[in-house]
Amino acid sequence: MKFKHILSVIGISSALMLGSSCGKYLNLSPQGSTYDEVFWIDGANVQKATLGAYALLRDGIRNERSYFIFGDIASGVLKTGGDYWNYTDLSKGGGYKFSYAPYLEGSLWNWTRFYKIINQCNLIIEHTSEMDVSLFENGEDEKKQYISAARFLRAYTYFYMQRVWGDVLLVKETFKDPQNIPDMPRSPQSETLALCKEDLIYASTNLEQGAIKSFASKGAANALLAQVYAWEHDYVNTEKYIAEALKGGYALEDIKDYKKIWKGDSKESIFEINMAYSQSGGEWLNDFFNVYLTSANVPGKGSASVWEIDPEFLADQEEGFKDGSVRYDTITAPFPDNAAKRVITKYSNLEHYNPNDEDLYAVSNNLVLIRLADIILLRAEAYYKNGKQNLALEDLNTIRRRAGLQNITLSGNDLFKEIFLERRRELIGEGTIQFDLIRMNLFTAFDDYSAYYTEERIAKQGYYWPLNMRALLPQNEKLTQNPYWMNH
Template sequence: MKKIIKQTWILGLVAFVLTSILPSCKKQINMAPENATYDEVFWVDGRNVNKALTGAYSMLRDAFRVDRSYFIFGDLAANNFQPGSDYWNYMDMLQARNFNFNYVPYLEGSLKNWSRFYAIVNQCHLIIENAPNIPDSKYTGGAAQKKRLLGEAKFLRAYVYFYMQRVWGDVILTKETVKDPTNVAPLPRSPESETMNYCLADLQSASALLDNDANKTHANKVSALALLAQVYAWKKDYVNSEKYCDSVINNSPVSLEDLADYRNIWEGNSKESILELSMKFDAVSNEATSGFFNAFLNNDYITNRNFPASGWALSQTSLGIFGLLGTNIPPDARRDMVIEPAGNGLYMLSKYTGVDYYDPNNKNTYVVSNNLVLIRLADTYLLRAEARVKNGNQTGALQDLNVITARAGSTEVKGLISLNAIADERLREFIGEGSNQFDFIRMEQLPRYFPIYTPERIAKKGYFWPLDMRTLLKQDELLTQNEWWNNN
């Protein structure tokens, strides 16, 4: 029994992943896979493969929602917001307390433990290992559906590993399901280069398997190409990053929203969106919740909302980037569409305002019905601008940057541009979308924004989150802590 428990950080579930498909998918899978006999029953047709894949998307959605960790890792760690007093246990992770990610009382399970993401990885392993063995005739869409499901699973596996790498640093790279959970050897963390190359291989395969016919809550070919551009940029291979940005911008079915329709991006299925997670409300299969996007909103949107105590107002850092601290406020029509005064000199983000009091019998019951956009075309334009600066193409970089500033209704950028200007534009464009901290790490911008990121802290990668060694080390004796957090 000890050995079964030992690797729960990898499995994230008991025996096989399908037992833990989250609530929104339980109605689709009623059998409990407990042994190899179950595998023979489950992996028999495309319908069940699709159920397993739907479960993987659901698991990703729920993993991001836990304690709003998606916004913590990508936005609070970048000091984009100032949580109110109700969030007392969030305070140490902010700039005012030197981004002490090690002290997060009652949040250790969501911020310092990666087990829920390994559950998704293992779910993808299962699909990738079993789907090819099912005859094409057992898929309602034949070989084409089989290719699509396999491509989506490979994309998701790469997406999750890439996400984990950017949050915690070096992961433990598993490449297959655990065949014997009673005999699992301890595993060390894998070098970043190995993980990134594994992601690239999965994404190359996914891009070959996928087309662009699915809706935007499922991975498509363009999703794989856009993520390839991101992974190459993380590896500092800006030549390949620019190449894949070109493919997305020049040869895909997505396009930028006009400024008048800018807010459509977060309502879901916009023409700019490349990949998003379904979090919309409907009476049949509701994926919306009240406890995720609501942190950004005051009582103009949510009745009896105690803002700012119970919410996240924009930080002084963000107000400065948007030019809202001085008297001469620069033009930015985009800003005026997604940032609103919240009283007492505070401002709030209004990208996610789909508040729905859907129950006529309970006036206090609501959800915030917006999709979570993971990748969109504006990101690819600014990533190509970054790559072009690195590749010595100032003219092209300026053109890409001004595509975004022109849409925003802000001042045209002229002359030579630096990564600083692109990083600032990324903050203005993607605030509240869970990505700015990863941009700052990749672009080496953290010391410019926050002097607490000293050369020593950067060298020891003190921008990654620590692991909960008290819990995880007992399960893997080869696991090591991120260097900065050994003594901080």
Template sequence: MATSCKKFLDEKPISTSTDITFWKNENDADKGIAGGYALLRKTLNKANGLAFYAYGDLPTDEFTSVTSYRFDNISTIRWSIAVAAAETGDPMMQMRRYDSFYSAIDQVNRCIKFIPTIPDDKFSSSTSKNNLLGEAYFLRAFNYFYMTRIWGDVPLVTQTGAIADAVDIPRNKASEVLAQCLSDVNMAISLLSWDYANATNRAVRANKGSAYALLAHIYAWQGDYQNCNLTADKIIGQNFYQYVSRDSYLNIYKGKSTEGIFEIAQSGENEGNVFNIANYTLKSPYLTTNTGNAIFPLNTITLKNLFDDPDDERYSNAFALTNSTDPICIKYSNITYVNGQNVITPVAHNNIIIFRLADIKLLKAEALAALNQFDQSRTVLNEVREIAGVGAWNGANSNLFEAIIDERGRELFLEGHRFYDLVRLGRKTGIIKFGDDKMSKSDFDAGKYYWPIDPALMVINKKLTQTPFWSSKM
């Protein structure tokens, strides 16, 4: 799936068998952390390189009439479709399984256990040791937060060995998992620095800003908007990040921009993906190997409703062929072509952008609207709109929360946020707008937005129970 050379994320995870001899110095600790990032990247690239977007974008109003194998079921939220246990490569099975998340978690559990045992004099400084340990706590918090947004209740494992030993572990309540996330991310904040030891690590390794961004999102997901607002201010007040000019909007997705807070590295010259979101959303002339329509067609009604201002630079710079019946998003069009055995293979070099400044600004605006601090909320919302070249929003306060979710839809289109934004919208206002009758209000209230667990996992782990909404449907 991925093509890469000797880079930070190519470090292999550490196995249990090598623990006793491995953890000796700073270089070993760094390799251990690199394994955690590598496994997270693998997880977000499962299901044909699409998992991050298939969870966060595909089942929303961004897309319509997806016909690609299994991704049509994912798009229409028909997540209970039967898949044979032997079909481990089936995208639906991969999306319903959380094995890869736990591989990443086991790796960082190992880092959390062993890095503190390495003598201080084996590190270049105490700051280096603290940053490595902080990255481990950040990664564990991120993996669990990501999982609980997908499945709700998930098994909570904070010790090494339990997963490898195939211990049967029941699902913990989402509230318990999120409590662990809060504990871990606050530990990460206490350990991490703002600055990077190396400029090449910008955004692709966690720093204090990454941890605060994760914390703000956890609070928003919990509906704790008071703390969400306060946490967003920790990032904004530091002035560590700056907007990228919307004239150069596409530079964000090449990675490591001034706006990037946390990203998954895969944009380097010796990195990149053969199968990923670019392959499914682009076409000629941006993807020369596809002379037909985009595999995943965008919902033209959504585009018209979201981008209702012709001066919006995000639309003019991040979309193409907009006057056709098959417009495309070109955020992920940083592509090179490799010749081999008479086959031309496109390789996309785009980081997965997890958190960036505009995301956090709009999250703050969302929090302020939820707290009925409407004037302050409008100020932040209009700041983002002004950067994009559009005028102030002038609607009623009663519609402000939804307007901010729509603004996030414009700003963060195809960046893995839309599905979770719409869940928060539904929880806060009762407004359901996933598109094309993908989810009714009654289904939403019954928890349809949480994914089922693949039955194959329930055979392996006897203590697992099915996600409540899907329990009678699989």
């Protein structure tokens, strides 16, 4: 869908929010009169709009498995099977050449699906703010909960886009005249992140803690706020908001229960996207997690259709992620037809929903976007940058001990690099490692990356992804390409 159309389509007919992403919402759109006149009439309809925003986020993230491509394939920790020939150039084997993505241009170079989420959130914020509190069953508090959830989702979406493509088009409100949307330049990162922080401070102030991890909560807002500050290298505020997030009562799962994390609503999860199987809902989708399944999970599934842990990555690991270590044995497994290859098993929870046909299955996991181990290691990074190396080491060792490893003693740059390496081991397959590399500026610190990220590439931000100018430029003449990809 074209950019100007994306910016206007939800303003014209907000029924889109109840559309393609989740079957259970398909029949909720109003009939008859113009949409805005009949929809924004009570809290129940605002709830429908909010559920639609979550559904749009789920669709945007899992489109063509872009979540795993942006965070894991691009970081060199995964290697795709032969069926995914068009992914090769995106990984280490292809030199991280993000400008060659045949049949993936729509998901990797085109950000329009994320503007659906943003405009959905803008609609909720604007219309709900104008509604009288009497229209909500629980009055002012309920009204603020919906506005806060929309502002959290808007902040998450903008922050995610910023980390993928660099500077974005900052759209803060819906367009009143969808036929005359002005061309606009990309906004500096500082402006985008300022809006994210403003949204998240409001959300953290007004959201409840909540028990369901797939909805925005006070703890999730504070954790995301800490991530935004860390991206800006403001590690004092990173520490501050991690402390606020941890008031949510999260706890690390024991290593024996480690895989509970990805089944959903674990005590370690802070924010996740619901994708678990249910007979009544349409949240689950096999063609997302199933790249991590082998014939051990699905009989007859060939190795060519599986994403393995990159053998060179495994060869570089010492005791932190090697055969015999508890974490390694818990979340990885050998290929049934080739024991030399390993696959991630975080997402191997299946539901065989037809007892008469074992070939019918659903991959039933939630996608965990923020969890406690991630935040503890982020705090280790903040402690290090704030001159508190003993506390940084303590946090690092907390995650190591849960993984079944011994405490280590490091200091200086070796400690900082080890925090990244531990993040890479702990969060493998969770869509975050490439963003860690960018934030921590470690492309020249490891041979895995320094051979491919030249001074020119780093200076011109070649760690961000190119935009599909052929599709986007005709809709916005002020749009510019990311510098490195103008000539590469």
